[in-house]
Amino acid sequence: MSTTIHLYNGNILRDPVNGTFTTDLTISNGIVVDTKAHGQEEAIQIDLSGSTAIPGLIDSHMHLIYCSTGLGIDLSGCTSETEFREKLTQGIEADTPWLLASGWTEEKVGSSPTMNWLPKCTKPVLCYRNDFHTAICNDALLSLLDVRELEKLPGGANLSEGIVKEDVLFHHVIPLIPKLTLKDKKSAVDRSISYLHAHGVTSVGTMEHLNEAIEVLAHVQADKQLRCFVMCLDEPDTRFISLLDSTKQDSFFKVIGVKTFLDGTLGSRSAKMYKPWLDDDSRGVWASHASNGQLSNWIAQVLKCDLAPVMHAIGDEAVGLALLELSSIPESVVARIEHGQCIAEKDMYRLKNRWFGVQPLHQVDDCCIAPVALGTQRSREMHNWRRMIDGGANLSFGSDWPIAPPHPLEAMQVSILNGLTPHEALVASTVNAGISLQDNAIGHLLHGAAGDVVVLDCNPLECNWKSTKPTVTMTIQAGKVVYEKEHI
Ligand SMILES: [Zn+2]
Structure with missing residues (x-):
């Protein structure tokens, strides 16, 4: 042939x-x-x-395995408590050990869901907000947790009421969900890849646990179906390095970085802000290494592994901290700030030549929330890609799928309608996204x-x-x- x-x-x-x-x-x-x-x-x-x-278009930030396997019942269409309850009740009978659901927002469903919205059942129920940084859980799930201890950790403050966020959700609840078989995971990822191809996506930056990435995405590498650049959600310890050394890597499967969360999200009001939210007393929460003063050590560890630090930062104080940390590492390392949604004027001078993974389709959801949560003036500093490029930042586009759909042409359209030129939007979806994934052979069609x-x-x-x-x-x-x- x-x-x-x-x-x-x-x-x-x-x-x-x-x-x-x-x-x-x-x-x-x-x-x-x-x-x-x-x-x-x-x-x-x-x-x-x-x-x-x-x-081929590049989606530089998604969660490929997770969105292929872990979303459960789709609550994104629910516009009332009644619809929310009905959808979940329909799912109780399914032959699954847990009842999982995702996609709700307070704005769409009318108010904040509580434990009382969940159907009575003996299996654990976990319903993610559409940003996956907040979830509602039932009594059966709480009985599996050490609630008293977890209430002290970031994201655990309202755990006894069935509301779980951030570190507690990521590190103490999600790991308890029973795993699918490898065969089921692989066929779910195959279906996602066909969907991505239909939207012109040929390379992805994906946030994964290293073991699972090797186990599931290795077959993608073997079949050359989709180029997967992995940013790991694990701690970069010695076990991690030896696992990397023993893994064959090329442009269909390559581990390029390690990710940490500095804060939460706008929708969950857990993004870390310099000033309080307008509709909430808090200024958000520090997460993970930023919450315990270990961020600089973590960056040093990641660099020791010859990988790039990838920092989730959404609130302006979190982005400010990420930029401060980056100022002491060489520009030759393609360290990334993910989202970078809010940037204070006082931090703008640090943007030059920094790499931001941004998600234009998040703006579509956030533009309804921002005036209420931030007010008009601070809203203007949010998702302002024109200001970021003018400040010298390098943008690479992504979807954060499953939080927004992996539709790069729609993302380009949103960015263009918000002040970028078609050329800038295309570069952010091709060449720049390739560089941010540390592969200079994708995103263009020159010789080689x-x-x-x-x-x-x-x-x-x-x-x-x-x-x-x-x-x-x-x-x-x-x-x-x-x-x-x-x-x-
Ligand atoms: Zn993400």
Whole structure:
């Protein structure tokens, strides 16, 4: 079978940075090459019929295994307590040891859900808010926990009322959920990969526990289905380093960083702010290493492993701390601040050349919350990507799937409608996202690049994003067509 594919008669964006187009592209053994294979019998010929093709899109922040396997019942459509209860009650009979559900927000469901909203049942029930930083749990689940001890930890303050957040949720509740079999996890991830291909995504930065990433995503590497760049949620200890050393790594499976949480989220009012929320007495909470003064040590440990520190920071005080920490590490390390949603004016001078993983689709949810939680003036400092680029920051786009859907063209549209140029949005979804994942061969189609291509129904640098956005008609991963829209 041919390992060469030749795209011709197209409008092919080879270099998003310079905006250079070409009509033909040859991919041989999964890599872009300069030689034209048009007319060579052994090459698969694809006539683009004048369509625009761009480099495969990159989602630089998601939770691939988790969103494939752990979301449970979808509560995102519930607009009242009654609907919330009904949806959960329908799920009680399912043959699962726990009842899991996710997707609610106070704004949509009308008020904050409590334990009393949960159906009476003997199995543990856990219902995540759509940001996955807050969840409601029932008595059966509380009986598995040492509530008195956990109430002292970040996110545990209201545990006895069935509300669990942040560290307590991540480190003490989620690990108790019974695991799926490896076979079930793999087939769930396969379904997600097909979905990603349909949206033009060929590379992802994914936040995973190292053992699970190796166990589940290794088969993705073997089949060359999707390029997975892993940022680990584990502590970078010696066991971690030896596990990394024994793992084959290439651009289909590579561990590039370690992640920690500095704070929570806007929706849960747990993002760490310099000034209090307007509708809550607190200023948010420090999480994980930032809560116990260990952040600098953690960064040193990560750098010792030759990996990049990746810091979740949403509130302006948390972003300020992340920027302060980064000021003492070399710019050659692609350390990332994830989200960076609120940035105080006094910290703007530290942005130059720093890498931010941002999620434009979060703005769609947050713009309803921000005026109530922050007021007009502070809302302007939030999700302000124009200000960040003008301040010298490098942006790489992601979805944070399952928190927002992995639809990069929609994310680009939101960013463009909020002040970025189409060129800046495209660079943030291609070349910049590639650099932030420490792979310079993705995000463009120059000689030697990864042979990942997305064919669109219109040119993203020329279309009118106010009224339309391009749709994906074909996705090519490493020189192989992995998605084709029907009737193109
Ligand atoms: Zn995330």
